[in-house]
Amino acid sequence: MDKNYSLDLDLINRELSLILEILKTENEDSLLLNRKELFIDIDWGQFLQLAMHHRVYPLIYSKLKKINRDLIPSHVLQILYREYKKNTYKMLLLSSEMEQVSKLFIENQIRLLFLKGPVIAADLFGDISLRTSKDLDILIPISNLERAEELLLNAGYEREEGETVLNIRKWRDHHVSYFHPEKKIQLELHWRLQPFPSKEPRFNELWERKRISMLTSYPVYFLGKSDLFLYLVSHGARHVWLRLRWLVDIDMILRQCIKDEKKCTLMKKHQNHYIVGQALILTSQLLNTPIDKELKKLTIGKRSKKLAQMAIFYINEEFTNSNNRIPTESLDINQTSNIHLINNIKKSIFVNYYFYSLQTSSQNAFFIFRLFYPSSADLKTLILPKPLHFLYFPLRPFLWVWRMTLKR
Structure with missing residues (x-):
């Protein structure tokens, strides 16, 4: 990275700055001895809210419990510990379900790759309790989609999506969500890594480079190191790096590869190198991630x-919740509602501009077409x-403007 280039981080608040410092510290004692000022004038309620929002509270707890308790209110540690325990139980539950789904599919001759969840928690952190997962994400060949759905429905899962408009799923979607009402587990069944028309390896290529997890007794397969890296980069970029957890994943992969350079090759064919560049800039400047010479290019x-700075702007808006900073005490209900509506529209416009900047020319042509193509959200807004x-x-x-008004 350019030695003189740095992201504009001036608007990041104290609570977020503290979270970033905790995440990137490798020595808790140095954080205590050299950076005590970071703990002054902290809004601990907002600190907790941000740690939960970014799904990094297990890591935060694992580090904070090792430092001087006088710097942190006791109730903060208690809440973090409670959430840490809840997450550990959930990850154990997901691990068990992951093994059962793997067995179900393989015994029915369906190859599957787990994209995230407990497998990458164990792979990147060595401990499933240090990473959160909302659901299980699996990738299968599209030719097995109908059979896979049949197996999931027979196993007690229910399809979450309702009716679609004008056969939109055939070309717009890349996964279907299912929920098991008894186990309270959500599962996403993917037939593509990313939405169409992004270019990506065929399933057979990914299968050839697969790894097997040591987390379960029955074989569970997941992406090879390079494929996982590129998938997480693309996934995080597509979601405007809404969760710091995704940047922490990238940080862990890069640090592992620095330690084991001979066995770790991250870059194969990738269409959008600037997206990888965005992720590298964000992790290096927010988390002090070491970047090797080849990737620095x-x-x-x-x-x-540009994309990295746009992500910082969006992340900062999410962190600070700009609506809360509006002095609405002297405004009537209609004025306040209108301000929130304008903010929602501005945010929507910014995100769409970001997506437009993120993609290639051919992808943008499809993106513009998709903006004007009806979605399932339209069907929910007005049933025809x-x-x-x-x-x-x-x-x-x-219908889009109407949905914006409902968010006021």
């Missing part, structure tokens, strides 16, 4: 820098009989 492009579904095209802008 990807951080010097203007596009990578199937013969009239074509009306969703002219109605889509009005």
